[in-house]
Amino acid sequence: MPDIDMIPRSYRDGLRVRRTVRHGAVALTVVVVAAAAGSATLRWRTATIERQADTLRAAATQAQSDQAREATVRDAHERRMQQDALLRTARRQGEIAAFAQALDTTLPADVWLTGIVVRRPAQAGPAPATIGAAQAAPATVPAVAAAPVSIVELAGQAAAYDGITTFLAQLGSAPGVAAVQLQSSGASPDASAIDFRAVVTLAWQDRP
Numbered sequence: 001m002p003d004i005d006m007i008p009r010s011y012r013d014g015l016r017v018r019r020t021v022r023h024g025a026v027a028l029t030v031v032v033v034a035a036a037a038g039s040a041t042l043r044w045r046t047a048t049i050e051r052q053a054d055t056l057r058a059a060a061t062q063a064q065s066d067q068a069r070e071a072t073v074r075d076a077h078e079r080r081m082q083q084d085a086l087l088r089t090a091r092r093q094g095e096i097a098a099f100a101q102a103l104d105t106t107l108p109a110d111v112w113l114t115g116i117v118v119r120r121p122a123q124a125g126p127a128p129a130t131i132g133a134a135q136a137a138p139a140t141v142p143a144v145a146a147a148p149v150s151i152v153e154l155a156g157q158a159a160a161y162d163g164i165t166t167f168l169a170q171l172g173s174a175p176g177v178a179a180v181q182l183q184s185s186g187a188s189p190d191a192s193a194i195d196f197r198a199v200v201t202l203a204w205q206d207r208p
Contacts (some may be wrong), residue, residue, distance in 0.1 A: 059207065095150060095202050098176035106170040110163040115155035149178065152200040157193040164196050171200065178203035 096118065107113070157162045164185060172180035178201040185196040 006170040022087060081200070095176060099152060099200070101204060102171060102174035102177055105176055108163055108167055108169060110159040111156060111167045112158075113154060115153075117153040117155075119151040150202040152202060154198045154200060155196075156198075157195055159193060161194055164194060168198055176203055177201070 040101060103113075144163070164182070168180045168182055172176060180201075181199045183197040183199055187193075188195045
């Protein structure tokens with residue numbers, strides 16, 4: 001005798017529909033949970049990026065502030081150095097008078113000067129103050145002494161070599177003179193005198 005299915009078809013269809021709906025609800029829940037997790041991760045990453053951006057902006061602002069402060073300190077230091085140089089120059093005005101007195105004392109009758117160039121460490125540019133116009137002094141200063149001493153370049157003529165030697169020796173022992181160095185000497189173009197050049201290092205200390 002064949003089996004007879006006593007369960008109505010509508011009941012089976014209802015079970016199938018409910019099972020499908022339940023599976024769909026589970027899948028939808030999984031999708032919603034995944035979307036929520038992705039949204040939370042995105043918000044966390046966005047917040048992290050914003051914090052990093054804030055940190056970078058703060059670092060950039062601090063760097064700009066530090067640069068401005070360093071520039072201010074550097075400018076103040078340069079102004080102070082310039083002021084100190086000017087004050088040092090003002091305090092050393094007496095060294096030229098002392099050197100002039102040394103020249104008056106030691107310059108003999110058979111030696112005469114044709115040019116004097118004074119170079120001071122506080123001068124702003126390479127152009128020196130020149131006294132006399134007969135001959136130009138050398139363009140560069142020999143390395144006789146280091147700053148902050150003052151250098152005087154002498155150009156002159158003499159009747160004989162002995163006069164140059166005696167003059168420079170006496171000038172080197174005069175007050176206010178630290179050292180004297182003969183740079184060159186030789187007969188003048190017309191052979192009427194002996195041309196010479198010398199560099200004098202002045203001995204002067206800043207007055208308080």
